[in-house]
Amino acid sequence: MKNSISSRMRTLGALALAGTLALTGCAAGAAGPGNGSASEQKYTEEDIQAALKKPTTITYWQWTPGIEKQAKLFQEKYPEITVNVVNVGQGPDEYAKLRTAIKAGKGAPDLAMIEYQFLDSFTVNGSLVDLTAFGAAESKDKYPEWLWSQVDRGKGIYGFPSNAGPMANLYRKDIYDAAGVTTPPATWTEFADAAAKIRETGSYIMTLPGNNAGQTIGYFWQAGAKPFGFDGDKTITVNLDSPEVQKVTDNFQDLLDKGLVDNSNDFTDSWFQGIANGKYASWLTAAWGPVFLDSGTAANTAGSWRVAPLPQWDASKPRSANWGGNGTSIVKGSANPLVAYAFARFLNEDPVSTKMLAFEQSQFPATIAQQEAPDFASNTVPFFGDQEINRVFLDSSAQIDTGFQWLPIMDFVFQSYNETYGKAIADGTNLRAGLTAWQKAIVEYATTQGFTVK
Numbered sequence: 225m226k227n228s229i230s231s232r233m234r235t236l237g238a239l240a241l242a243g244t245l246a247l248t249g250c251a252a253g254a255a256g257p258g259n260g261s262a263s264e265q266k267y268t269e270e271d272i273q274a275a276l277k278k279p280t281t282i283t284y285w286q287w288t289p290g291i292e293k294q295a296k297l298f299q300e301k302y303p304e305i306t307v308n309v310v311n312v313g314q315g316p317d318e319y320a321k322l323r324t325a326i327k328a329g330k331g332a333p334d335l336a337m338i339e340y341q342f343l344d345s346f347t348v349n350g351s352l353v354d355l356t357a358f359g360a361a362e363s364k365d366k367y368p369e370w371l372w373s374q375v376d377r378g379k380g381i382y383g384f385p386s387n388a389g390p391m392a393n394l395y396r397k398d399i400y401d402a403a404g405v406t407t408p409p410a411t412w413t414e415f416a417d418a419a420a421k422i423r424e425t426g427s428y429i430m431t432l433p434g435n436n437a438g439q440t441i442g443y444f445w446q447a448g449a450k451p452f453g454f455d456g457d458k459t460i461t462v463n464l465d466s467p468e469v470q471k472v473t474d475n476f477q478d479l480l481d482k483g484l485v486d487n488s489n490d491f492t493d494s495w496f497q498g499i500a501n502g503k504y505a506s507w508l509t510a511a512w513g514p515v516f517l518d519s520g521t522a523a524n525t526a527g528s529w530r531v532a533p534l535p536q537w538d539a540s541k542p543r544s545a546n547w548g549g550n551g552t553s554i555v556k557g558s559a560n561p562l563v564a565y566a567f568a569r570f571l572n573e574d575p576v577s578t579k580m581l582a583f584e585q586s587q588f589p590a591t592i593a594q595q596e597a598p599d600f601a602s603n604t605v606p607f608f609g610d611q612e613i614n615r616v617f618l619d620s621s622a623q624i625d626t627g628f629q630w631l632p633i634m635d636f637v638f639q640s641y642n643e644t645y646g647k648a649i650a651d652g653t654n655l656r657a658g659l660t661a662w663q664k665a666i667v668e669y670a671t672t673q674g675f676t677v678k
Contacts, residue, residue, distance in 0.1 A: 386572050
């Protein structure tokens, strides 16, 4: 099956850089039965189906173009239900409005799209409904273990996974070939060797941007690091000085010092131009990355690109990482939680809906069923030389560590990255010093927000 990649997900560029949220509503706080935690009330499937027979209107805040199609499918199946799909902004813009509405006690939607790394900034204050009481645990085996862990926080289940961002190496085969790099680097040592050869041709193998904490954290994840931990209450762990993090840092320090990788920011006009004009031979990115390449400034490079696994630290024990992705959560105070739950489940698990997510909305699917669908794995993409690129991302997803966690203050983590570690990248100064400054800034901020830092 041939299919060019849809351009409908261009909005992901802003989200790849998301991290400067309004720093409000993140302080430690205990959730209780009136503010988002699971209560004694338990609901059966019969309760859910009964609710779907009553005239009800629910509102879903999200920013993926085309989700109205799934809402229409749901309404056709349940004619008494109306789903209002509303785009109030992408990522940080939505979150700021959502926090304001929740705090005011009015104006909040029934459901909201929330990226995995920011979910805890809402659960910490009980702003989301624990779906355990609705039977959400029964969905656990429908998703890869690592992906389900992004919404199951141990003390509660706070959404259904919608999509994912397993990482891989998008590379220009023509530039690799011209440099004598006949196969994509399988290890980080080979990556450094390839970088040296490619630099001799005038190109860089990649840029390490100082404005993108999400990508850098992905590199840490792949190396086996556990930089963050959260007990779901008031205790967090910040471990940015671990051997795994330092290994990644030292590797990029060496590549930067030798001038083998660039340090320009990504998702800028000059970066897009660099992708198009051959300045960069690789982009180590997530499964959503290909949508940025098939039109616009990079359209003239069609057929030159391929996808390969990330370089490995130990080729005998391949590991990957996730960058991005989001789920569908029910917001505290929803007057129609049963109907909201039914729609969230339908959107992310119904086979017709998940196929639309994969092929029409260009998302890497969350459910195992859609991931294993033959037409998904075998889909060939002309922009990538008719390669079946989904197979590479599927392999990547299978290699992602399940134990990675986030903090309830990831908004500050992303913002402070730009002022510390990212600044060291941009300024060409010592990355370990930037790492130390980043750790210090996070710990100090967490303490002011009432968290205990281990």
